[in-house]
Amino acid sequence: MMRQVVRRSHQRWPWLRWAAIGVLGMGMVSLPGIAQFPPTTPIFEQVTLSPGRDFRDDPIVLEGVSGGSIPARQVAGRLDTPTGACLGFVERAPDYVLTLTDFFDYLSLRISSPEDTTLVVRGPGGSWCNDDYAGSKNPGLVGQWLAGTYEIWVGSYRDRAYHPYQIQLSQIH
Incomplete structure (x- = not known):
């Protein structure tokens, strides 16, 4: 079976890109404005x-690339969800x-x-978190998904x- 792999050039430190943008924009934006990134601007890409x-x-x-310095619970807006606790650290975007x-009657995101x-996944109907899916050390969410826009963060346990990670999206049960 052939898999579609979407490769993105990403940096070892994804926050470095945002820091460079902030430094270049310092003459145009006040310092508090630099720290506020639009919540729907993805680090890697938008997928439809x-x-x-x-x-x-x-x-x-x-x-x-997983990780960041923002507590996942802050991005999710809660400590716990029906799919798991909001643990680890993510980027702001x-x-x-x-x-x-x-x-989608069935969609798995692993x-x-x-x-x-x-x-952490934030979309129609709220936020969902997970850290260990189906006995593995990696997270996943499986089930029915409403039409709409979902923001996805992959975090690391340490600040x-x-x-590196891969997201696998599948319609096969």
């Missing part, structure tokens, strides 16, 4: 999917923005990384610890 037709190659694979054009990672 429709049930069936966008899954010729299943799973769809996205790559990134989401790693990915996922737009689902229609209702993280694969050599290190222990955490997950400013960065690890």
Whole structure:
């Protein structure tokens, strides 16, 4: 089975890109404005999917780097969700923005990384967190998904610890 892999050039320290933008913009923006990033501007990319037709190659694979300095609970707006506790540290901006054009009767979003990672997803209906899905050290969310826009953060347990990861999106049960 062939997998679609979306590769992004990413830095070892993803926050460095934002710091450079802030330094370049200092003459145009006040210092408090530099720290405030638009919540829907992803670090890696925006992805739009429709049930069936966008899954010729299943799973769809996205790559990134986990971690940051913002507590995941702060991004999620809560300590705990029905899918798990909001643990770890993430960047202020989401790693990915996922737009689902229609209702998904089943969609799995699973993280694969050599290190222990955490997950925050914010979208229609609220926020969901997870850190260990199906007995693995990596997170995942599986089930029905409403149409709409979802912000996805992949975190690390330690502040400013960065690890490579893959997001696998699948419609196969």
